[in-house]
Amino acid sequence: xxxxxxxxxxxxxxxxxxxxxxxxxxxxxxxxxxxxxxxxxxxxxxxxxxxxxxxxxxxxxxxxxxxxxxxxxxxxxxxxxxxxxxxxxxxxxxxxxxxxxxxxxxxxxxxxxxxxxxxxxxxxxxxxxxxxxxxxxxxxxxxxxxxxxxxxxxxxxxxxxxxxxxxxxxxxxxxxxxxxxxxxxxxxxxx
Numbered sequence: 001x002x003x004x005x006x007x008x009x010x011x012x013x014x015x016x017x018x019x020x021x022x023x024x025x026x027x028x029x030x031x032x033x034x035x036x037x038x039x040x041x042x043x044x045x046x047x048x049x050x051x052x053x054x055x056x057x058x059x060x061x062x063x064x065x066x067x068x069x070x071x072x073x074x075x076x077x078x079x080x081x082x083x084x085x086x087x088x089x090x091x092x093x094x095x096x097x098x099x100x101x102x103x104x105x106x107x108x109x110x111x112x113x114x115x116x117x118x119x120x121x122x123x124x125x126x127x128x129x130x131x132x133x134x135x136x137x138x139x140x141x142x143x144x145x146x147x148x149x150x151x152x153x154x155x156x157x158x159x160x161x162x163x164x165x166x167x168x169x170x171x172x173x174x175x176x177x178x179x180x181x182x183x184x185x186x187x188x189x190x191x
Contacts, residue, residue, distance in 0.1 A: 038067030040189035042169035042182075044087060049174060051082035056125035057114040057158050060134050062145060065182075066191050069144040071162060073179040075114045080174045082113030082157075085181055091161035093130060095154035100131050104146035104163025108170065112160070112179055116153035126158070134160070143185045144168060 059074040075081050088109040091100045116126035127135050128150030139145035147163030164183050173180040185191070 038184065038189045038191055040169070040184075040187075042171040042184060044167050044169050046084070046086035047170070047172045048084040049080065049082060049172065051080055051113045055114060056118055057112065057116050057153075058125055060126070060128075060137060060148075060160065062137055062139060062142070062148075064142055067189075068182040068184045069139070069142045069164075070183075071110075071145075071148075071160075071181045073112050073114065073158075073181075074177065075112070075179065076177045079176065081179050083172060083174075083179055084111040085109070085170065085172050087167055091149060091151060093151045094157070094159050095152045096130075098130070100149050100151050100161055102147050102149050102161040102163040104165060106164050106167040108162040108164060108181070108183070109151075110160040110162055110181060112158045113156065114158055115156050116150075116158045119156065126153075128153070128158075144183045 055075060055077050057073060058076055061072050061074070063070045063072070073081070086109055088107050091102050091107050091109055092098065093100055094111070116128055117124050130150060130152045132150055134148040134150055137148050139148060144165050145162065146165055147161075149161035151159035151161055153159070162181070168184050169187060170181060170183040173182070
């Protein structure tokens, strides 16, 4: 009798162990493939670059990624575009000195060496209005981006205010016909 009680206890413990193992395997399968670490080391200091040629700005768009939120400036035929991106306490339009409120815990002041108008004709190439959100851009539901503001276009340069959740690391990438600003979701590189 004593022996059958020990066997029963061993069977119960073995079944419990199998249940834990199956649950852990199920959880690993449900989680999907192994998560990759996000890039780190971008920093939050001022960033800038020089141009090899500039043409008018055509569009500004945003996108969400696993590790960062992205803003893309479309400058077809522009090659590399001059830029300056830095955190500021408050956004001030370069042309007028006008304060432009931007929502978020921190504000990136983005200057792109591409006018929002055709320099030859003065005709608009990008429909931004000073002090307003970027046309066609919604950052609702983004992890990092909180607000966008058009600050104007003056002497061949367009200025944008980008409101973000906090002062987070960012990078700027020059691609043919595009300037990309990525702002990380956090400092740790975790997703």
